[in-house]
Amino acid sequence: MSAPVVHTEPTGRATAPDIRPRYRTPGFWTAVVAVAIAVAVPFLVSDYDLFNLSRVAAVAIGVASLNLLTGFSGQVSLGQGATFGIGGYAAMMAIRYLEWPVWVALLAAIAVGALVGFVIGLPAVRMGGFNLGLLTIVIAALFPVLLYRFSDFTGGQAGVTLAAPAFPSPTDSLTDAQWSYLVVLTLLVLTIAFLDQLVARRTGRALSLIRAGRILAVSNGVDVERLKLQFFVISSVLAALGGAIFAFVLGLVVPESYPLVFSITLLVASVVGGSRSWIGAILGAAMVVYLPSLASSVIPGEASAYLAQLVFAVVLGLCVIVASSGIAGAGRRLASSIERVLRERRATAPPTPPSTTREEIR
Amino acid sequence: MNHQTRSRGTVATFAVATAAVLVLAGCTPRAATGSDAQSADDSPIVIGASWPQSGPLGSVAPGLAGLEAAIAAANEDGGVDGREIELVTADDAYDPARLVENERKFVEQDGAIAVVNFGGISIAGREYLGQKQVMGVSMAGNSPLSDIEAFPMQRAFWPDVSWEAQLQGKWLTEHAPDAVVGYIGFNNDLTESHLAGLAAQGVTPAQVAAVPPGTADLSAQVSQFQAAGVDTVIINIGAPTGGATLAYMDQIGWKPTVFLSSTVSDFHTVINISGPGPVEGAYSFEFFKDPSDPRYADDDVIAQYLDDMEASGHEKDATNALALEGYGLGAALVDALSRTDSFDSEGLLAAWDSFDGTENPMLRDGITLEESSHGRVIFQYQLSRFDGASWVDEGEIEDVRELGIVE
Amino acid sequence: MSAASSGSPAAPILSLRGVGISFRGVRALDDVTFDVPRGGVTAVIGPNGAGKTTLFNCISGIYRHEGDIALAGADIQHLRAHRRAAAGIARTFQTPTLLDAESVFENVLVGTHAWTRTGPAGVLLGTRSARREEREAREVAWERLTAVGLAPVAHVPAGALPHADRRRAEVARALASRPRILMLDEPAAGLSAAESDELLELVAEQGRATGMTSVLVEHDVALVMRTAGWIAVLDAGRLLATGAPDAIRQDPAVVAAYLGTDAEVAA
Incomplete structure (x- = not known):
């Protein structure tokens, strides 16, 4: 599923282009295939792999929330990792101390995320740009410090752990890991479907205008501050949701998991994956989850952390220089070229209309 | 739908499918996992070790080298009961999330019967190990690891840091009842445990400096100590903080009584950084040997240790006390395995809990591994004083169980 | 106010009263007061730096300004930009x-x-x-x-x-x-004479069909004289004159300040 483009039928029509139903878009069917494969995975790979894939899915929700913010509403947050962590803590503490059921705890995380988003977002949308970056970076830097400071409440370094798996399998034919993966996958798919629908139509157009410039947006009747605040809150809610799911998968929350670097890592993952693409969010999340252990298996020891950072930096640099739309964007471009080659093969066919995709024009 | 978008969709779908196949190729098939493979009599005994090899506590990595050397040496000698011990290792960068990830891999993928780690963050993995009924052993001394009632699968190798703190407190009340104490430690639960131990002996530091790992400049805190009239400084913090602070105190000519906690009193952690002069006269309640200390130059056990380190390719870490401690931990595990009834978590745990005057290559002469209490196996300390070249024994070995510190 | 202001229709679509704005102490617009008649095309002309685009930015609410603006009799000076757009003020940009x-x-x-x-x-x-x-x-x-x-x-x-x-x-x-008002900022810039005529004819046609009023800022005096039914002249942030094209062409103040060099072209 990619950034929403209203699909416009080609020339020569006397009436407005149709709103193409979702099931007629290629992205939809790609997504269906992807989900079908993802559903088959738990019956093929080990529980440990499922644990990692579940983590990817949870982080992907966090990265997607950042995509919504940076890629769609044109805001930047260097504190998304903190919001992710706050969601995790809210959910875990609700279970551990209040003994709320898992699903209620998820709702608690969502509520806390909304509150945090509103409190940060209110001044943030007025600031914008550099100042917003600074504000969010301060929050990200403060979060772990506060967790240590109020350790009676947060468990300090030991954090909060779950006494039993958050998503226990209801049936003997599935292990906890299989069940947990399927639950997390479902939540990810729902989140992406929600996001994809959210940035469509009139809202999507308003967002395009905001990204193009404030004056253009207000001149077309867009209440920029209001929409930005709405999206800041929605983004925080999803970050908190992703964080809660991540904590459930891991079975613990600790301050060490949410340093400032984690917030920056999420941002890099968003850029590298492609901040206008939901598939990109999953790719970025996969990097966040797999790169550190991959790096330490290639070069053990102190150098591994640097290797992971180096790979991250190089990929980020490549994205900035050659593929500004991230891996997902580069993939789309590649698909376009393949498609063009295929089309040229059908050489004798009637003359084809000029290429119409924006990727090609760029 | 026109054919452009259709072929685009086909390409995209194909790409997704390809990506999925690639991902699956990197995973382990379901059938090949789990502990089923463990049942055969000649199959290796798997132990997982998650250790900080990078990150804020990357400096403790030699501990893992020592552990590897001990296991390699045991395998060289024919293993345990004809079985090889397979040590699976992974870096956790001192990140609890990665620690838990590693533990899951060891348990679910490698079929490990025990998981070893450095400590501190290992409290994060206790719950999981409890759920999976897999034994966990940490090297570190944090007091929370003594809570074996809540976490019956978790053990720790070093004694509880609060016990040594009690010994320090007891010494202070006996020898310097009017001491004004300043404490320097990490900004984590190690400091809490230590202060709790001092408090149990009626000692409350007038000044506490709790700083993050890696801090080198404590001049502000030292000035504060001086201003508050501190005359006794207790240091329980790793490299480079302890060494740098002692060097600075020496530079400004301030000579209070200094207590170094045992695990941060070795040459690599302190003396090589500060130089021997600034440490001269410092006290420490010690339980392990330091391969860098000249007094062990002719020690047979240390010589064997050095050979084993070299044989396993870790000679560059051999002079680091942490490596010897990792080696000691490995030797303790091998000893427990050699006494176990069954090569599973339950059997290993039972054997680990029943040391009885067991010698260990890292321990000082006269100190032995004992029957487990509070999840710990070491209870004896030797008060030592640094004479400018070497740590020298002061008085007799003290046993915290006999002193009533541990009941 | 200039004598050329006679003949202004009774119910203007847009009324500006004392509109002014300063940037870092520089008076970009000062006490601009005039009405835009309902329907047809009104042009705002003036030399470079006269404040024409600034005036557009005030009307559309991009700038906070002094004075009152009424759209079809209703005050809009307190409305933020997006609300003014929703109220029926649309615009294009110079670029x-x-x-x-x-x-x-x-x-x-x-x-x-x-x-x-x-x-x-x-x-x-x-x-x-x-x-x-x-x-x-x-x-x-x-x-x-x-x-x-x-x-x-x-x-x-x-x-x-x-x-x-x-x-x-x-x-x-x-x-x-x-829109009720369409503000075009130099719509002819970069277009050939034929292209700009065509574009403005199109706008005029839309105006006739929907009752929309067009306001354009334009350099091309000849074009303005051809298309506009009503003209406001700005100079150095102040209103110089308003009126029908013929009256403006002969207004001595306008000729002195602005049209002088272009007078032949305009005629």
Whole structure:
């Protein structure tokens, strides 16, 4: 599923282009295939792999929330990792101390995320740009410090752990890991479907205008501050949701998991994956989850952390220089070229209309 | 739908499918996992070790080298009961999330019967190990690891840091009842445990400096100590903080009584950084040997240790006390395995809990591994004083169980 | 006020009263007071730096300004920019500003934001009224697109359009907002005489069909004299004169300050 483009039928029509139903878009069917494969995975790979894939899915929700913010509403947050962590803590503490059921705890995380988003977002949308970056970076830097400071409440370094798996399998034919993966996958798919629908139509157009410039947006009747605040809150809610799911998968929350670097890592993952693409969010999340252990298996020891950072930096640099739309964007471009080659093969066919995709024009 | 978008969709779908196949190729098939493979009599005994090899506590990595050397040496000698011990290792960068990830891999993928780690963050993995009924052993001394009632699968190798703190407190009340104490430690639960131990002996530091790992400049805190009239400084913090602070105190000519906690009193952690002069006269309640200390130059056990380190390719870490401690931990595990009834978590745990005057290559002469209490196996300390070249024994070995510190 | 102001219609669509603004102490507009008659084309002219674009930015609410502005008799000076757009003030920019990555159709469609009401929740749920409104918006956008003659390139990314088509697309976008006032900032810049005549004729036609009033800022005095029914002249932030083209052409103050060099062209 990619950034929403209203699909416009080609020339020569006397009436407005149709709103193409979702099931007629290629992205939809790609997504269906992807989900079908993802559903088959738990019956093929080990529980440990499922644990990692579940983590990817949870982080992907966090990265997607950042995509919504940076890629769609044109805001930047260097504190998304903190919001992710706050969601995790809210959910875990609700279970551990209040003994709320898992699903209620998820709702608690969502509520806390909304509150945090509103409190940060209110001044943030007025600031914008550099100042917003600074504000969010301060929050990200403060979060772990506060967790240590109020350790009676947060468990300090030991954090909060779950006494039993958050998503226990209801049936003997599935292990906890299989069940947990399927639950997390479902939540990810729902989140992406929600996001994809959210940035469509009139809202999507308003967002395009905001990204193009404030004056253009207000001149077309867009209440920029209001929409930005709405999206800041929605983004925080999803970050908190992703964080809660991540904590459930891991079975613990600790301050060490949410340093400032984690917030920056999420941002890099968003850029590298492609901040206008939901598939990109999953790719970025996969990097966040797999790169550190991959790096330490290639070069053990102190150098591994640097290797992971180096790979991250190089990929980020490549994205900035050659593929500004991230891996997902580069993939789309590649698909376009393949498609063009295929089309040229059908050489004798009637003359084809000029290429119409924006990727090609760029 | 026109054919452009259709072929685009086909390409995209194909790409997704390809990506999925690639991902699956990197995973382990379901059938090949789990502990089923463990049942055969000649199959290796798997132990997982998650250790900080990078990150804020990357400096403790030699501990893992020592552990590897001990296991390699045991395998060289024919293993345990004809079985090889397979040590699976992974870096956790001192990140609890990665620690838990590693533990899951060891348990679910490698079929490990025990998981070893450095400590501190290992409290994060206790719950999981409890759920999976897999034994966990940490090297570190944090007091929370003594809570074996809540976490019956978790053990720790070093004694509880609060016990040594009690010994320090007891010494202070006996020898310097009017001491004004300043404490320097990490900004984590190690400091809490230590202060709790001092408090149990009626000692409350007038000044506490709790700083993050890696801090080198404590001049502000030292000035504060001086201003508050501190005359006794207790240091329980790793490299480079302890060494740098002692060097600075020496530079400004301030000579209070200094207590170094045992695990941060070795040459690599302190003396090589500060130089021997600034440490001269410092006290420490010690339980392990330091391969860098000249007094062990002719020690047979240390010589064997050095050979084993070299044989396993870790000679560059051999002079680091942490490596010897990792080696000691490995030797303790091998000893427990050699006494176990069954090569599973339950059997290993039972054997680990029943040391009885067991010698260990890292321990000082006269100190032995004992029957487990509070999840710990070491209870004896030797008060030592640094004479400018070497740590020298002061008085007799003290046993915290006999002193009533541990009941 | 100049003598040329006689003949102003009774019910103006837009009334400016004492509109002023300063930037870092520099008076960009000072006490600008005039009415824009309902319907037809009104032009704002003046030399470079006279404050013409600044005036547009005040009317559309981009700048905070002094003075009162009334749209069809209702005060709008307290409304923020997006509310003024929703109230029926549309504009184009000196340099056509489009979403270059989006299709031309999409660029026109964004103009409908001003009068559509579906919020994020409606979009998300795809309610019946949201779908109805979306269909209507697309029909309006398509109709405006067709009117400016860009239907054949509806699916082309706006970034690939030639300059004249970018102007047309921008006008179509403004028209798609169903404006009561359309403000065009130098619509002829970069266009040939034929192209700009065609564009302004198109705007005038839309005005006749919908009752929309056009206000244009323009350098090309000849063009203004041909197309505008009413003219306001600015000089150094102050209103010099308002009136019908013939009156303006003969206004001595205007000739002295501005038309002097261009007088032959204008005649």
